[in-house]
Amino acid sequence: MLPLRDLNPTIHTPVATWGVIGLNALAWVFIQGMGMDAPMAESLCRYGLIPADLFGTAPLDAAIPVTENLACTLENSHPLPTLLSHMFMHGGWFHIITNMWFLYIFGDNVEDAMGPVRFIVFYLLCGLAAAVTQLMADSNALIPMVGASGAIGGVLGAYARLYPQVRVVTLVPIGFYFTQLELPAIAMLGYWFFLQLAGGIPALAGAGGGVAFWxxxxxxxxxxxxxxLLRRPDEA
Structure with missing residues (x-):
């Protein structure tokens, strides 16, 4: 299911949401070279979160698979800042477009409930919580973890709590056809969360396919x- 829009009016201009989308876009263009092999490989190795590097369990000469044909080593690595930088890197066009689309649809109303400053704090804390959860699930992984998905997962969780009955216009596949349905946010986002659990449980046994479900x-x-904790008092 793909959300197309929500039927939830925005009160304030979502400056923080647009700012986060802009930062991700700038990183994709100017740091990752819009997916070209060389800048992509360098960005994943330098700014991606590599669990084994963070915990110091990977040898310095270990080959880190960053693209299908390229790898790097951990010499002169600085893993701690990657707890933040990995949130602004992506693995491909589909990855960044889908992430930013979900943030575009659901971020504005969550920002409305918090204000822009609290929303930024919230977004980064959710991204850190997401990273810690993935680190706990697979602390010896050598594959770089990148993407805003964990932080955006926090936005989805907040939206599900704040606006469970708001209708979300969703594109739903039925066989070879697609139809549009208006679903309550709790149903659409609950289904999304179920998919993450369905992928995350097998991933604990090493069958995750490289997706950071946890x-x-x-x-x-x-x-x-x-x-x-972070919604504005007048929104409580």
Whole structure:
């Protein structure tokens, strides 16, 4: 299912949401070279979160698979800043477009409930919670973790708590055809969360296919909790 729009009017201009989308776009263009092999490989190795590097369990000469044909080593690595930088890197066009689309649809109303400054704090905390959850699930991984998905998972969790009955116009596949349905946010986002669990449980046994499902789960749960702490008092 793909959300097309929500039927939830925005009160304030979502400057923080647009700012985050802009930063991700700038990183994709100017740091990652819009997916070209050389800048992509360098960005994933330098700014991606590599669990084994963070915990110091990977040898310095270990080959880190960053693209299908390229790898790098961990010499002169600085893993701690990647807890933040990985949130602004992506693995391909589909990855960044889908992430930014979800943020575009659901971020504005969550920002409305918090204000821009609290929303930025919330977004980064959800991203960190997502990273910690993924690190706990696979602390020895050598594959770089990148993407805003964990932080955006927090936005989805917050939206599910704030606006569970708001209708979301969703593109739903039925066989070879697609139709549009208006679903309650709790149904659409609950289905998304179920998909993450369905992928995350096998991933614990090493069958995750490189997708950081537990980051999505951790971000979503963090969003459910943190929105209660960071929403504006007049929105409580």
């Amino acid at each position: 980051a999505h789960i951790g971000g979503f749960l963090a969003g459910l909790v943190l929105v209660g």
